[in-house]
Amino acid sequence: MRLRIFVLAGIILASPAAFSAVHNKPESSSAERDIHSLPLKPAELYRLKAKVRKALRNSLGIEAPVFITALHDLDGVTWVEIPVSEGSVRLRLDPNADADLMDAVFIVQPSIVATEQAEYFQEVLAKLHAPGKILALGQVKSQGDSVRRMQLWVQQGADESARTMLQLERRGRAWSLVPYRYNEAAFRELAGQVATQAALDLTTSFEQPWNRLGALEVTLKSNQLQPKTFDFVSYDDSPIGFDIQNEKQLSLPPLVSDNVPYVTINPTTGAIRAELFN
Secondary structure, X not given: OOOOEEEEOOEEEEOHHXXXXXXXXXXXXXXXXXXXXXXXXXXXXXXXXHXXXXXXXXXXXXXXXXXXXXXXXXXXXXXXXXXXXXXXXXXXXXXXXXXXXXXXXXXXXXXXXXXXXXXXXXHXXXXXXXOOEXXXXXXXXXXXXXXXXXXXXXXXXXXXXXXXXXXXXXXXXXXXXXXXXOOHHHHHHHHHHHHHHHHHHHHOOOOOOHXXXXXXXXXXXXXXXXXXXXXXXXXXXOOOOOOOOOOEEEEOOOOEXXXXXXXXXXXXXXXXXXXXXX
């Protein structure tokens, strides 16, 4: 059965009609054998949705609507399943508190770059004999012509020194590699993605279950980022500093706890980096 979905506040919400379809879908994976779907009446569903929203606000500081796709029992522990962007996550609420999260386990971790976009441009790069993993991408705004331009932050080797900024241009159906030229709109898009990755990397240093809760916080907050609202930072106001002669820097809203992302770019080369400051 195909789900109908709506996008609201950066979180994918399934329609009420889809709830019963997902809720009653049998678990087929061997890893899911100990998970049992639990019945949920409409009134109980309404109260549970309100409790999940409150838990997200209390535990992660996130105000967002949710839609519950399933309720599971795993070894006597109740988990609430909700969709998040391209993925889905199971939440464990604290049974001894009004509304607090105890844990969060992604069933499918959403990609920072939309999966279809990343796969498409990786194929384009391979055909242009410049293969690499897409780490972030941004679109150069139209200059009044029919040419489409994309900027890609790409990993082309084993370590960070192999990261480079590539620019693609499409005329008609054919893409080609062209020299990189700085574009503010593209930088703002790229900044949100590299900041998200930096925040996710930070959560891996947290103790359990805070690492998983941190990853959920980053994922939900990154969905609400608005690139146009990012602020350019002066050299005097930057807590981490940058090369004022050769670089530009943006500050973004915190994505995990009070850690503020600062994203810096070299407009000549396109080299970009994200750092977190608390």
